[in-house]
Amino acid sequence: MANLRIHELPAQERPREKLTALGAGALSDSELIAILLRTGLPGANAVDVARQLLTQFQSLGGLARCSVKELSRIKGVGPAKAVQLAAAFGLASRLAKETLHRQRLDTPELINELLGAEMRALRNESLRVVLLDTKFHLLRIEEISQGSLNESIAHPREIFHPAIVYSAYAVILVHNHPSGDPTPSSADQRLTRNLLQAAELLQIRLLDHVIIGSGDNGRQPYFSFGEAGLI
Numbered sequence: 001m002a003n004l005r006i007h008e009l010p011a012q013e014r015p016r017e018k019l020t021a022l023g024a025g026a027l028s029d030s031e032l033i034a035i036l037l038r039t040g041l042p043g044a045n046a047v048d049v050a051r052q053l054l055t056q057f058q059s060l061g062g063l064a065r066c067s068v069k070e071l072s073r074i075k076g077v078g079p080a081k082a083v084q085l086a087a088a089f090g091l092a093s094r095l096a097k098e099t100l101h102r103q104r105l106d107t108p109e110l111i112n113e114l115l116g117a118e119m120r121a122l123r124n125e126s127l128r129v130v131l132l133d134t135k136f137h138l139l140r141i142e143e144i145s146q147g148s149l150n151e152s153i154a155h156p157r158e159i160f161h162p163a164i165v166y167s168a169y170a171v172i173l174v175h176n177h178p179s180g181d182p183t184p185s186s187a188d189q190r191l192t193r194n195l196l197q198a199a200e201l202l203q204i205r206l207l208d209h210v211i212i213g214s215g216d217n218g219r220q221p222y223f224s225f226g227e228a229g230l231i
Helices: 015-022 029-037 046-056 060-064 068-072 078-100 108-120 156-165 186-202
Strands: 126-132 138-146 170-176 205-212 222-224
Touching (some): 029 078, 046 060, 060 108, 068 078, 078 108, 108 126, 108 170, 108 205, 108 222, 126 156, 156 186, 170 186
Parallel strands (some): 170 205
Antiparallel strands (some): 126 138, 126 170, 205 222
16 A cells, blocks of 8 residues: 555545544654645655655654755655644644643653753754752753863853852753763763762752663663762
8 A cells, every 4th residue: 555645545544534533642653744744756645755754864853853954855845844844843842841841850751851852853962951949840941052062161160050040959961962872971971070069069959960862772762870870
């Protein structure tokens, strides 16, 4: 059935009808993308094109990292569909944040839910600090730097400055590894040790340092210094 048009598929296999009957959870990634694409190419329906996109970019995260301009150049996508895909990825990221704003954010799993999708879509490293109140509820998220992480850019004074300004009780440092491997580098480890010392002096709790990677090849999609017993 690979070359059948969507309307030629049995009703229970058409993505829109399937979503209506069973909900989004019953659809594969390619079927959900196909609903956004709406149409395919000669010899390939929208689901086929969606599968090709996921294969080309290796994962949903890889596809989400594409800019509108990059998506527009892909055969079977074009400018209008590119905007729709980018909007869908953007909404997914915002929804993840909205649902966690009133929760107690004291585990790396929740931090991964809060920032993982957005930060996996970045092609460069981004260093952010999550500011928490005494109940570990979110106050705000501040980006400290972009680019390769090093001690000169990610100095404790820059990292803790927002915590002082907004009277945060605790902070969680979060940065991404665009390679997808969340294993901490020697620079990551040195930075964490320096921050622990600075946090003690400032009487601000450094709750965790979470490195966002990808879950490709069955690996953990993030690394938590707290979970590893290093904080």
